[in-house]
Amino acid sequence: MFSFFKKKFGAAPTVSSDEQSSPQVDEVVAEPAPLPVAEPTPAAAAEPAVVPAAPAVLAEVGAEAEATETPEAPRKGWMDKLRAGLRKTGSSIAQVFTGTRIDEALYEELEEALLMADAGVKATEFLLDDLKRRVKEAKATEPAAVRGLLIDALSDLLRPLEKPLSVGEQTPTVMMVVGVNGAGKTTSIGKLTRHLAEAEQKVLLAAADTFRAAAREQLGVWADRTRVEIVSQEGGDPSAVTFDAVTAGRARGCDVVIADTAGRLPTQLHLMEELKKIRRVIAKAQDGAPHEVLLVVDGNTGQNALSQVKAFDDALGLTGLIVTKLDGTAKGGVLAAIARERAVPVYFIGIGEKLEDLQTFSAREFAQALLE
Missing domain, CATH: 1.20.120.140 (SRP54, nucleotide-binding domain)
Structure with a gap:
């Protein structure tokens, strides 16, 4: 049973990237002066936290999930769903x-x-x-x-496709999340953030979808719910916002920094170049980052989902997938196509809007649910 434990943070301020005095990022970004906050001690990052592959379950802890509940009960409920x-x-x-x-x-x-x-x-x-x-x-x-x-x-x-998501090997673990509009990207980030926060991981969000106000507001709602900090800037450069977030995450000893990026169609080559730029800028803010490049795909889109996986993987080098909206679709077989043609690990699958509807992927469970 994969358990989460709530960690109480202080009030979750919204940090404007203007306050970080960020450069307008082009291709070269100068290393900023460190913020006056101590770097995390090695002991803080000594033991990686793992979001494991199923059959372990991502379970909400609190009033909705009593401590006396057996591990089998929530997983059975998930299988039924x-x-x-x-x-x-x-x-x-x-x-x-x-x-x-x-x-x-x-x-x-x-x-x-x-x-x-x-x-x-x-x-x-x-x-x-x-x-x-x-x-x-x-x-x-x-x-x-x-x-x-x-x-x-x-x-x-x-x-x-069955692989655990591991955080803690680097401090912070930087995740860049991409996907087309409507795939459920920002909602999936919110759910993942809450799971991580309840696992006592200190999370910082970067609202790098700077040109769609609703995206910042939606991510801000999740930040309030999960009591995590968020770096945002209205109408600013997405790369600069991401740079600020990674820099702030390092200075504040965060475990995870998650960057929400603007929706992109893989056929919009000039927009895909913007994502490549964000990836390069993240690497300038922290050596070796981003450690995870996650693509959120809508399971309803069938073979188009496979096309998205190929295009984003070619452009960015994907490390994992979140497959959403599998409930109600007649095209769930696309995971077989992905496994055969571009086997990018599926960290999570989603079948609804609730927190518990985002769960770790198990090949056996998926096959049984599909065919039994």
């Missing part, structure tokens, strides 16, 4: 196994169902070949048994 969320995707696949014979017609129907679920041609062909081998080795005679073997095959295909 995941099954319900993936019902539209899985129902068409499950119908394939309602017959009485294992024949070529079954495999043809399964191929069609997987393609309709946006698993993609490459992943579908791989799964069918692997499934036929498993059926032969197991000497299966019933379609129901084939479904169980498909769960095994899908679990193995998805397993390379």
Whole structure:
């Protein structure tokens, strides 16, 4: 059971980047004079904090989750939600196994169902070949048994995506979060921030989406809820805001700095260049940063989500994904396509608006929820 413990912070001030006297960042940024706050001691960062892969659960601690609750209870609740969320995707696949014979017609129907679920041609062909081998080795005679073997095959295909998110190896751990408008990027940052804050991680947010007022306000609401600090600037240079946030995070001994960036379509090359610039500026503010470049993708977009993964990965070098809005979609098979064609780790998946609806990704759980 992965537990979170609330840590009480003082009031969460909103820090204007103007107060940091930041340069207007171009390609070269001079190292600023250090703020008059001591750097964190080595002991503070000695032990990395890990946001583990499932079956550990990201659980809200407090009035909503009693200390007496068993580890199995919240995970069972999550699995129930995941099954319900993936019902539209899985129902068409499950119908394939309602017959009485294992024949070529079954495999043809399964191929069609997987393609309709946006698993993609490459992943579908791989799964069918692997499934036929498993059926032969197991000497299966019933379609129901084939479904169980498909769960095994899908679990193995998805397993390379299963990786924990680790923070604390660097102080601060700097995360740059990107994605297209409407993918749920800022909301996912808010949920992740609250999980980290409840795990006693000191978090600083950078509102680097400076040209959309609603983005700053939305991130500010999450900062208030989670009692973390936020660096923001209206209409300023996104790179300068991010630079200020990383510098402030280092000076204040923060564990994590998360930069929320403006939504970008991968086809908008001039805007993608802005993201590349932000990445370079972060590296100037702290050697080796950003340590995580996370892409938030909408599971409803199917193969377009795969295209986004490829484009953002080519431009920025992604380290992880957050796949949102899997509830109610008929295109949840896209994770199989991602695993086969661009296996960027999936740190979290989301199936709703509540905090507990953002959970660590488990290949086995996902396959079971989709196909059982």
